[in-house]
Structure formats: C-alpha cells, structure tokens
Amino acid sequence: MNPVDLHPPRWDNHGMSAPLHRELMLDRMLAADRAYDGRFITGVVSTGIYCLPSCRARKPKPENVVFHFTPGQARAAGLRACLRCRPDDFYADVHRDEARVEALMALIDASPAAVRNVRDLARLADVSPSKLHDLFRMHLHTTPVEWLARQRVAHAQRLLMTTARTAAEIAFDVGFESLSAFGEQFRRWSALTPHAYRRLPHTQAIRLTLPPGYPTAALLRDLGRDPASLTDRVDGQRYTAAVRLTSGAVVIQVDFTPGTATCTVLSPQSLEGLNWAELHGMLLRRLGLTTDPSRFEAHVTAASDLAPLLSGGHGLRTPLIADLFDGLLWAIVGQQVNFPFACTLRRRITERAGELVMDGLFAPPTPDAVLALTDADLVGLGLTRARAGYLRHAARQVVDGQLPLTALATGTATRAERTLLAQNGIGPWSAHYVMLRVFGFQDCVPLGDTALATALQRHFALPSRPDRAQTTELMARFAPYRSLATLHFWRHFQSTKETSHDHVPPARLHPRPSLPVAASG
Known part of the structure; x- marks a missing residue:
C-alpha cells in the first residue's frame, strides 16, 4: 500500500504561493528544528546537497539555500542527499510506517473481527505491541485499544442500520468477545444503546445520554460565540442550527436537560429520506462527544x-465544526483579522453563498457555491485579494478531489497535516487548527500561537512568553493529549480578557496568522 502523490505546489522564493514561507523555513533550519522534518527539504546550492531541517551539519549562508517539499523535487533540481542526516532514509521510514497504519485501517474497516486484540493487530503489522502503540500515537493520535473499539462500534452502527441481524449477533460479528463489552463501548461512543440507534429512523428525535460531568454551559458558550451568526443560535439551554446532510439542508434544535441532549429536526420539507445515522454522527462531533477527556484529566x-x-x-471537550468545508473556510477567512471581523466575513459569505433553510438560518456554503463567486465578489465582501484566492483554490481542490476532507478527517494525522500544508494559504498553525477543531485529532499544538504562549507563561510563571522551541518542550508534558491541553490554555487566556482575542503567531515567522479558537463557530 503506497501513499498517494500529494502534488505539492512549486516553490516561489519571492511569493507566498507555497504553504511555508521562506523566512519561516530559514528560521527553523537555523534552529535545527526536528518538528519541521518531513515538512520541507533544505537544498544547499553551494555544496549540491539536500538535508532535513534538523541536520546538525554546519549551516549554509541563506543566499545559498533553496527549499523543496520532497526529496524527489530536490533530486530533480540536481541535488544529492546529505550523508549526515540521510533525508531519504527519514522519508522512507515516515511513509513506510504511515502506509503500515493505513493498511491496518483498511483491513479492520473491511473486517473488524479479523483480529481479537492488539497483539493480533501487531502481528498483522509485523511489529511489536509497543511499536504498534507508538505508531498509533504518531499517526492516529490514539491508542490501538481505543481505535479498535471505535472501529468495531462504527461497523456495528452500519450493520444495525442495514441488516436485520440481532444486536447480539452483530456484537460478535464485529469482534466483541462479550455483550457487556459491546454495550459499554457502544454507549460510550454513540451516546445511545444499540436498540435506540437502530430505531433512529422510526423516531421523531435523537435523545443522547450525556456522560457524567458533561460541560453543558461551556459547550453552549462555544456554540453561541457569534451572537449574530446566520448558521447557529443559542437561547438558554437550546441550540438551533442549520446543517447540511446528504439528503439536503435542515434545521436542528437541541435541548439540553441534566444528562440528556434531545435533537429534533425542523424542516420546511418532508423528512422522508433523512439520513439519521449521518445526523447522529454530526451531533456527536458538534457536541464534543467524539473524545473522552478522562485520561487527559488523570x-x-x-x-x-x-x-x-x-x-x-473539568469535563471540557472539543466541539468540532459540524461541516468540514465550513471549518476550512473559517481557517482561511479568519486569518489576520480580529474575531468580530472574522464573524462578519463568515456571515457575509454565508448570506451570499449559503442556503437559506428557514427562520433566517442558513446552511454553510458548499465548495461549489464558493467557486461560483469570483475573487472580486469575495474582495467586495471584505476579504483580501490573496485570501480570496486561497479560499477559491481550496474550494477547487475539494471539488476536484485533491483535498478529500472526509478522508483526511478519518485517516492518519500525518497525511492530514501533510496534505493541508500543501495548500496555498495554509501554514503550520492553520493546519493544526483544522486538525484540532475540524478533524478532531487529539495531539495537536498550534506552535506560534500568542494566546497559547501567553497562557503557558502565566501557568508556569515564566519571565517571558515561550518561543516555539520552548512551547514544544512545555507542551510535550501534555502528550498525547495536547489538543485538549491547548483548549484549556485558550480557556484560561480568554478568562483573563474582557473581549475575544485572536491566536496570532509572530508576524516575522508566519505572516499568515490563523483563526482564533473562538471563531470555530
């Protein structure tokens, strides 16, 4: 199983068309930053070699440095691999391990009962259980045990909706060794019993059982961050939103009571053909029920x-942006602007390209709808010309299948990061923001984020804000739960301010700062 060709864009030393700009790459090369290994290749024209950013050989003069995105590009430019840092070996190992994990994912997706436990999974991968654990932490941001349980639950959900087999038969078909384990894991990752899940198409509402300590107040604050939003509203203990499903756009209403979230569907059209399983999955994402904070808190x-x-x-969870393209749109239009103006831009684009469903609520724009706008249209709505180009390029990539958002959200974190970084207008901060708030990966750190750095400084009583290297070192203590740690640090930062603030990387290192966490919708 071979990784797909990412078709990285050509590097332009004088423009911003590449996903990583020259000043940032020079800075990280001079710092020998291992975090950037795999993100770009350093080429030295005076010696004719190419290296990893972390190479410890004597650093070249900046005027002798060119940058590439893959060893293949460097070789095509006439360069040869450094014998000290051995970049070809590094890339071979990274992609070999990623391919091994992806092969396991494909196998279990096709046959979740093919393995009984993690030892069987390790044998299939031809690695030790400890090595498998490391691979899953790196590429999936989870453990093999948790991932296997979730895959079995997902397969059980499909069988409950598409077959007449009993829940007990399905439990053993997907690899659970007992009905009690099946029921526990199904409720944990579905917030429903198997019986209630199967009956979804025959009910008028989805009643999710919330876990103990669920932070309803914090969730509603996040969902109602923009009081003038055209897609979402919060009124007391009620959340109302326009969402786009495969069958069409509808308005959902979620009412929170102690221990329960009840979702009803409001629509001017018939609900016949509504994909209840799809709506259920979207609800889990939006309500932060796709992750469990208990291990992080311990x-x-x-x-x-x-x-x-x-x-x-306590109990804080990550509410994910329900619509994947809407999340990507946020990560582009929200750059280099304060939060109120980011909201204004999103509202303007939504009103222009979204779909009015009912009661003044719009479903978010589709990629096709954004492509129907010209750069001039988007500039007229308040975007810069560069950002208008970035947004339309991203929409084109999604439409053409070059940026498969669903596949990235359900695949490996390493492929998701690499693919995002290959997009015009998306730098490291934006990529990790999308991975954290849109895709739901659990071990992301938006390095260069000033709010995170400020909160770290306060928490650890540092004399000054930590730089990227210091932030990496401090956040390493929270691995493999750095996404939740980041949310908590953002929460502490915001609690000390009267107004929302952007999370803006230093302009010298990353002139395209990305979206504040508050703008996640």
Whole structure:
C-alpha cells in the first residue's frame, strides 16, 4: 500500500504561493528544528546537497539555500542527499510506517473481527505491541485499544442500520468477545444503546445520554460565540442550527436537560429520506462527544504543577465544526483579522453563498457555491485579494478531489497535516487548527500561537512568553493529549480578557496568522 502523490505546489522564493514561507523555513533550519522534518527539504546550492531541517551539519549562508517539499523535487533540481542526516532514509521510514497504519485501517474497516486484540493487530503489522502503540500515537493520535473499539462500534452502527441481524449477533460479528463489552463501548461512543440507534429512523428525535460531568454551559458558550451568526443560535439551554446532510439542508434544535441532549429536526420539507445515522454522527462531533477527556484529566491531575490547568474546566471537550468545508473556510477567512471581523466575513459569505433553510438560518456554503463567486465578489465582501484566492483554490481542490476532507478527517494525522500544508494559504498553525477543531485529532499544538504562549507563561510563571522551541518542550508534558491541553490554555487566556482575542503567531515567522479558537463557530 503506497501513499498517494500529494502534488505539492512549486516553490516561489519571492511569493507566498507555497504553504511555508521562506523566512519561516530559514528560521527553523537555523534552529535545527526536528518538528519541521518531513515538512520541507533544505537544498544547499553551494555544496549540491539536500538535508532535513534538523541536520546538525554546519549551516549554509541563506543566499545559498533553496527549499523543496520532497526529496524527489530536490533530486530533480540536481541535488544529492546529505550523508549526515540521510533525508531519504527519514522519508522512507515516515511513509513506510504511515502506509503500515493505513493498511491496518483498511483491513479492520473491511473486517473488524479479523483480529481479537492488539497483539493480533501487531502481528498483522509485523511489529511489536509497543511499536504498534507508538505508531498509533504518531499517526492516529490514539491508542490501538481505543481505535479498535471505535472501529468495531462504527461497523456495528452500519450493520444495525442495514441488516436485520440481532444486536447480539452483530456484537460478535464485529469482534466483541462479550455483550457487556459491546454495550459499554457502544454507549460510550454513540451516546445511545444499540436498540435506540437502530430505531433512529422510526423516531421523531435523537435523545443522547450525556456522560457524567458533561460541560453543558461551556459547550453552549462555544456554540453561541457569534451572537449574530446566520448558521447557529443559542437561547438558554437550546441550540438551533442549520446543517447540511446528504439528503439536503435542515434545521436542528437541541435541548439540553441534566444528562440528556434531545435533537429534533425542523424542516420546511418532508423528512422522508433523512439520513439519521449521518445526523447522529454530526451531533456527536458538534457536541464534543467524539473524545473522552478522562485520561487527559488523570494525566494532568497526576502532576502538581499541571493540575491547576483543570481549574473550572473539568469535563471540557472539543466541539468540532459540524461541516468540514465550513471549518476550512473559517481557517482561511479568519486569518489576520480580529474575531468580530472574522464573524462578519463568515456571515457575509454565508448570506451570499449559503442556503437559506428557514427562520433566517442558513446552511454553510458548499465548495461549489464558493467557486461560483469570483475573487472580486469575495474582495467586495471584505476579504483580501490573496485570501480570496486561497479560499477559491481550496474550494477547487475539494471539488476536484485533491483535498478529500472526509478522508483526511478519518485517516492518519500525518497525511492530514501533510496534505493541508500543501495548500496555498495554509501554514503550520492553520493546519493544526483544522486538525484540532475540524478533524478532531487529539495531539495537536498550534506552535506560534500568542494566546497559547501567553497562557503557558502565566501557568508556569515564566519571565517571558515561550518561543516555539520552548512551547514544544512545555507542551510535550501534555502528550498525547495536547489538543485538549491547548483548549484549556485558550480557556484560561480568554478568562483573563474582557473581549475575544485572536491566536496570532509572530508576524516575522508566519505572516499568515490563523483563526482564533473562538471563531470555530
């Protein structure tokens, strides 16, 4: 199984068309930053070699440096591999491991009962259980045990909707060794019993059982971040939103009571043909029910200097942006602007290209609808010309299948990051933001984020804000739960301010700063 060709864009030393700009790459090369290995290749024209950013050989003069995105590009430019850092070996190992994980994913997707446990999974991958654990942490941001359970639950959901087999038969068909384990894991990752899930198409509402300690108030604050939003509304304990399903756009209404979230569908059209399983999955994402914070909280509580991070935030979860393209749109139009103007831009684009469903609520724009707008249209709505181009390019990539958002969200984190970074207008911060708030990967850090750096400075009583290298070192203590740690640090940062703030990387290193967490919708 071979990784797909990403078709990275050509590097332009004088423009911003590449996903990583020259100043950032020079800075990271001079710092020998291992975090950028795999993101770009350093070519040295004076010696004719190419290296990893982390190479410890004597650093060349900047005027002798060119950058490439793959070893193949560097070789095509007439360069040869460095014998010290051996970039070809690095890339071979990265992609070999990624391909091994993707092959396992394809196997279990086709036959979840093909393995009984993690040892069987490791044998299939031809690695030790400890190596398999490391691979899953790197490429999927989870453990093999948790991933296998979730895949079995997902397969069980499909069988419950498409076959007449009993829940007990399905439980063993997908690889569970007992009905009690099946029921526990199904409720954990579905917020429903198997019986209730099967009956979804025959009910008038989805009643999700919320886990103990679910942070309803914090979730509603996040969902109602933009009080004038055209896609979402929060009124007391009720959340109303226009969402786009395969069968069409509808308005959903979610009412929160202690321990329960009840979703009803409001639509001016017949609900016949509504994909209830699709709506259920979207609800889980939007309500932050696709992750479990318990292990993160146990990890943090065990360290006395980390434990205060949880103050006032126990049970915090990551509410994901329901529509994947809408999340990507946020990550582009929200760059280099404050949060209120980011909301204004999104409202303008939604009103112009979204779909009015009912009661003034719009479903978010589709990629095709954005492509129907010209650069001039988007500039007229308030975007810069460059950002208008980035947005339309991203929409074109989605439409043409070059940016398969669903596949990226359900695939490996390494492929998702690499693919996002190959897009015009998406740098490292934006890529990790999308991975964290749109795709739901659990171990992301938006390096260069000033709000995160400020919160880290306060938490650890540092004399100054940490730089990228220091941020990496500090956040390493929260691995493999750095996405939730980031949300908690953002929460602490926002709690000290009277108004929302952007999370803006230093302009010198990343002149295309990305979206604030508050703008996730």
